[in-house]
Amino acid sequence: MAARGKLIVFEGIDGSGKRTQLELLAKSLSKRGVAFTQVGFPRYEGFFGRLAGQFLNGEFGPLEAVDPHFSALLYAGDRFESKQEIESSLAAGKAILSDRYIGSNLAHQGARVPEAQRGGFLEWLARLEYGIYALPHEDLVLYLRLPVSEAHRLIGEKEKRDYTALRRDLQEADTAHLEAAAKVYEGLARQPNWTTIECVDSASRMLRPPDEIHKDILAAMEGRIFSAAQAKG
Numbered sequence: 001m002a003a004r005g006k007l008i009v010f011e012g013i014d015g016s017g018k019r020t021q022l023e024l025l026a027k028s029l030s031k032r033g034v035a036f037t038q039v040g041f042p043r044y045e046g047f048f049g050r051l052a053g054q055f056l057n058g059e060f061g062p063l064e065a066v067d068p069h070f071s072a073l074l075y076a077g078d079r080f081e082s083k084q085e086i087e088s089s090l091a092a093g094k095a096i097l098s099d100r101y102i103g104s105n106l107a108h109q110g111a112r113v114p115e116a117q118r119g120g121f122l123e124w125l126a127r128l129e130y131g132i133y134a135l136p137h138e139d140l141v142l143y144l145r146l147p148v149s150e151a152h153r154l155i156g157e158k159e160k161r162d163y164t165a166l167r168r169d170l171q172e173a174d175t176a177h178l179e180a181a182a183k184v185y186e187g188l189a190r191q192p193n194w195t196t197i198e199c200v201d202s203a204s205r206m207l208r209p210p211d212e213i214h215k216d217i218l219a220a221m222e223g224r225i226f227s228a229a230q231a232k233g
Contacts, residue, residue, distance in 0.1 A: 002093030005035075006225050007086070007136055009101040012144035013182050015153075016199055017210065018099050021144065024214040026097060037089050040099035041078060048077035063112070063174055072109040072125050079105075080133045090136060095225075102129045103141055103188055111180035118184070140225050142217055143189045146199040148178045150207060195220045 008025075010018040022038065029036050043049040052074045060066050079102070089096050106122055113121040129135050189196050197216050201208050 002091075005090040005092065005094040005096060006139040007090060007096045007098065007101075008221070008225060009098045009103065009138045009141045010144065011100065011103040011107070011141055011185065011188075011194075012146060012199075013107075013148065013178050013185065015150070016144040016146040017213070018144060020210050021142070021197075021213060021217060022097050022099050024210060025217060028214070028218065029095065029097075034095060035093060036095035036097055038097045038099075039082060039086065041082075041101060041104065042075060043078055043082065046078055046081050048074050048081060052078055063177065068109040068112040068121065069124075071112075072105055072128075075105040075109070076102075076125070076129050076133060079129065079135055083133065083135055086136055101138060101141075102126070102135065103138075103143075103185070103194075105129065106188060107181045107184040108177075110184045111177055122184075138193055140221065141189075141191075141194040142220060143185060143194055143196045144199050144213070145185075145189075145196050148175055148182055150200065195224075 010022050012018055019040070022040075026036065026038060041049075042052040044053045052071070054060060055066060055071050055074060086096060106125055109125065110118055110122050130137065188194060197213060197220065199208055199213060200206065
């Protein structure tokens with residue numbers, strides 16, 4: 001029987017380069033002969049994913065008009081639709097590289113709750129996803145840390161997305177929301193299965209090249225996810 005695969009998740013505010021780093025890691029794992037599959041959330045073609053796209057496109061009203069419990073249920077339902085696929089891949093011994101997962105829901109919808117009620121909301125949402133829906137826990141979460149100002153600029157350079165006609169969707173356009181989401185992410189990143197990857201050089205304050213960030217990701221995986229021999233290079 002194959003050893004259980006590992007669930008490796010990329011998290012970070014919009015524009016932090018999650019998809020870029022996921023693709024670089026996929027190439028590295030392919031070279032090492034590591035069996036893996038890729039997923040990304042939301043899945044806008046799914047039942048709940050389509051509704052999440054409508055929410056982000058502003059079809060349910062402005063951001064402040066939508067109850068965060070409602071939007072959180074959409075994202076959680078989207079993952080629940082993929083639960084069997086995720087569990088089957090892990091049981092087959094495949095690594096899963098995920099562009100967003102439960103952390104995104106906690107950060108972005110938690111950011112929309114007043115700080116005084118935020119702790120209770122995060123507990124409720126974690127219970128929904130990990131408990132009631134029994135979604136697999138992440139083996140490693142790679143948190144790509146990026147200043148909101150830089151993230152907002154990079155979002156504006158993205159190509160057109162299928163789920164929205166907007167240049168920046170409802171959450172991406174709101175810098176106060178991105179700041180709050182980043183704050184929630186900082187709290188989540190204290191968990192032992194999370195590791196923080198800096199996307200900006202602390203000395204130059206310039207965006208680091210993707211290949212440098214990728215090297216940090218491989219180093220974070222060494223000994224925690226794969227053997228040293230698989231992680232080097």
